[in-house]
Amino acid sequence: MPDLPKKKVGIIACSGEELPEGNVTRLAALKVLEQLRPADTVTICLPLFLAGGEGDRAFARFYPTVAVDGCDKRCAARATEMYSGKPAASVVVSDLLTGDELGQIEGSRTLNEAGRKAAEITAERVASLVDELLGKPAGRPVEAVVEPAEASEPEGEEAVVATCSCGSGIPVQKVAVNGRAVTLIALPAIFQQFHQAGKAPGDGTAHELLEVVKIYNPIPDEEEEAYREALEREYAAFYEKQEVPA
């Protein structure tokens, strides 16, 4: 797999509403995202794998992902694998806390003390998995505290990245293939990487581009040539823009 700028870990919590452990996953994920590893993690709402677009479904193919589930139904892990990609790691609260002396976790809406402690333990476990996946030293200190999300009106215009409501921000680009607009995941990052590597537009580069783009996007065999032509055209335009002196 190419070394694309994706050095973050995706965190997907089941957030199950019916069980206290679902609330534990939600709070644990938020603690990692907001406090423990804010610079190294991103998230996405689980239902966006079905309700969202290609950029959303590519989440676990783009980011190594940690699924955080409350119970052995493992909705987050299984749905992520079904619709996006196999999680790199998985945590199940009910397994993680086996043998712990926390007491009964209660409060699907508002956690009791045992539940809050369970969220802390789960968050620490997820943070350590993030460190492992990124190859960073274990037990790093807390990075920063993110300010609480403020209410704001949604933007009206189409975003240039496939952000979900959580702002996962996988870069995408639309290109014309056989006369129709196709959204290609990670293409801006791939173009950037090729340019930085000094690869000039041309037939050989277009073939390389196609191979890299195929990692993140399903491309039918019979359309590979059309995609290759489109990539050659788009990369030439991108390259020309980069070469223009400021």
Place this chain on the structure above:
Amino acid sequence: MNDRKRKVVVVPCSGIGKTYGSVSREAAYEVTEDLRPADTQLVALSLLVLGDEETRAAVADSLVVTIDGCKLACATKMVQESGGTVARNFAVLDAFRRHREFKPQGIAELNEGGQKLAHALAEEVTAVVDNLSGNGGGKENA
């Protein structure tokens, strides 16, 4: 089919990325735990995403009220995908526009504005639930 004897299923999006998702979740809890526990049933969206048969059946066999935190409307789309009938969809953003005096903040923990917005939304949902369940307390039609 006698819908009047069935519980109304409430499905919030519970979005994790912005405060509106937490408002949807809190409003759903308020309806199903505090305001109309006997008439409503909370359904976990993650089970619908997974395609859990029991949950899909519950949704397909009931009138459903969805509460979505953003325009992507995950809760509504997932209920429809699961064969359910969305009797009424609520958007937190619309509620926010109706109640601009409440400024929600926070995801893990809603601030006072978020709690008040969730409460206002829960009351709107409850009115629809009353109408759907035939309690006679409904203030508007679904």
